[in-house]
Amino acid sequence: MPRQLITNIGCLANVRSKTKLLRGAALAELPVINNAFLLIEDGIISEYGTMQQLETTSDKLKTINLQAYNANGATILPCWCDSHTHLIFAASREEEFVDKIKGKTYAEIAAKGGGILNSARNLNATPENGLYEKALLRLQELIKLGTGAIEIKSGYGLTVEAELKMLRVIKRLKESVSIPVKATFLGAHAYPEKYKEDHEGYIQLIINEMLPNIAAEELADYIDVFCEQGFFSVDDMIRICEAGAKYGLRPKLHVNQLNSIGGIEAGIKLGAISLDHLETMNDAEINALADSNTIGTLLPTAAFFLRMQYQPARQLIDNGCAIALATDFNPGSSPSGNMNFVVSLSCIQMKMLPEEAINAATINAAHAMEVQQETGSITIGKKANLIFTKPVSSIAYLPYSFGSDMIDKVMINGTFV
Ligand SMILES: N=CN[C@@H](CCC(=O)O)C(=O)O
Numbered sequence: 001m002p003r004q005l006i007t008n009i010g011c012l013a014n015v016r017s018k019t020k021l022l023r024g025a026a027l028a029e030l031p032v033i034n035n036a037f038l039l040i041e042d043g044i045i046s047e048y049g050t051m052q053q054l055e056t057t058s059d060k061l062k063t064i065n066l067q068a069y070n071a072n073g074a075t076i077l078p079c080w081c082d083s084h085t086h087l088i089f090a091a092s093r094e095e096e097f098v099d100k101i102k103g104k105t106y107a108e109i110a111a112k113g114g115g116i117l118n119s120a121r122n123l124n125a126t127p128e129n130g131l132y133e134k135a136l137l138r139l140q141e142l143i144k145l146g147t148g149a150i151e152i153k154s155g156y157g158l159t160v161e162a163e164l165k166m167l168r169v170i171k172r173l174k175e176s177v178s179i180p181v182k183a184t185f186l187g188a189h190a191y192p193e194k195y196k197e198d199h200e201g202y203i204q205l206i207i208n209e210m211l212p213n214i215a216a217e218e219l220a221d222y223i224d225v226f227c228e229q230g231f232f233s234v235d236d237m238i239r240i241c242e243a244g245a246k247y248g249l250r251p252k253l254h255v256n257q258l259n260s261i262g263g264i265e266a267g268i269k270l271g272a273i274s275l276d277h278l279e280t281m282n283d284a285e286i287n288a289l290a291d292s293n294t295i296g297t298l299l300p301t302a303a304f305f306l307r308m309q310y311q312p313a314r315q316l317i318d319n320g321c322a323i324a325l326a327t328d329f330n331p332g333s334s335p336s337g338n339m340n341f342v343v344s345l346s347c348i349q350m351k352m353l354p355e356e357a358i359n360a361a362t363i364n365a366a367h368a369m370e371v372q373q374e375t376g377s378i379t380i381g382k383k384a385n386l387i388f389t390k391p392v393s394s395i396a397y398l399p400y401s402f403g404s405d406m407i408d409k410v411m412i413n414g415t416f417v
């Protein structure tokens with residue numbers, strides 16, 4: 001691939017010489033270079049600076065095989081990293097959406113076989129190829145919306161075969177797209193119908209059947225549990241994560257979505273890389289998270305779609321927690337994988353500063369899926385996974401203009417998609 005020189009960048013945002021997880025006041029610092037250039041070699045960022053510096057130190061850039069692209073004043077930022085999705089599903093669930101409009105709660109819908117079990121029935125009936133085709137289309141659409149790294153969970157299978165099927169689909173996606181993809185095993189998403197009265201039996205199935213098979217095929221990077229009243233208890237979560245740890249799977253966990261039942265404290269003790277959702281947090285839990293190395297991943301579109309209280313982002317940031325933002329893309333509680341909207345919503349409803357939201361959706365989110373050495377900032381040696389915006393008056397215009405498509409082009413590994 002030729003070397004690419006991008007010139008006349010109005011604002012090159014999130015430029016960092018070092019990769020570091022951000023917390024507290026540092027989350028609000030978004031380093032930028034105005035009137036910048038960027039050099040890409042073999043899809044990797046190799047140099048950047050001001051246009052003035054380019055004119056004075058341009059010897060290296062005068063060699064042959066240089067492809068030039070004039071950004072004409074566009075803002076360029078690293079692609080979004082979406083560190084929490086349920087991208088593999090067989091069918092949408094808009095009938096439940098209408099039921100909710102008519103007054104049913106998430107818990108009521110789940111209790112009568114809707115929700116996760118509805119998705120599991122559909123997924124079990126869908127062949128692997130069909131699931132793969134649908135998921136690939138969704139993923140290609142998300143990349144065009146600026147997503148340059150993604151985590152995808154299983155958890156709509158809930159049988160040995162169907163959980164393996166989902167994870168095999170994720171493995172195929174890893175091979176088909178050129179962005180980093182991480183796979184999380186979420187067999188403990190809900191108790192399936194067959195094990196409604198035998199929770200212990202299902203936990204045994206996860207530990208003794210699912211996990212060994214997943215490990216044998218090397219299908220998962222992480223393990224997840226939906227720790228919630230009516231789903232998996234804290235003790236269940238501990239047992240399942242300890243079993244996952246034997247196969248080297250670090251936890252990324254669903255906790256404190258509806259109720260605070262001890263998932264934060266246990267998740268931190270389990271060494272979770274991230275604790276996700278966090279709509280319901282008390283002061284002690286916020287302090288415990290702040291004192292830990294675990295990242296709190298906020299999923300504001302799930303709160304938006306379920307008409308719940310938003311995550312207490314201000315309190316979390318002001319108390320020193322490291323936070324990331326993600327879409328939670330799934331057919332039940334967040335049927336959108338649009339990170340641009342997540343960033344807007346975080347500013348509008350959770351009072352995050354635009355700089356905080358952009359950092360939480362890029363560099364911190366990259367840490368929440370351990371791709372921070374590959375992407376998440378404009379750093380020499382990282383992938384040229386970049387968002388080129390339409391003309392904007394400032395960085396704040398991006399979240400401010402919610403619902404408008406402000407992306408002009410997306411580049412993945414140095415190639416426009
Ligand atoms: N809360 C648990 N799991 C998903 C929702 C799953 C569903 O409703 O299908 C979530 O993260 O919101």
Ligand SMILES: [Zn+2]
Pocket residue numbers: 084085086254328330
């Ligand atoms: Zn989720």
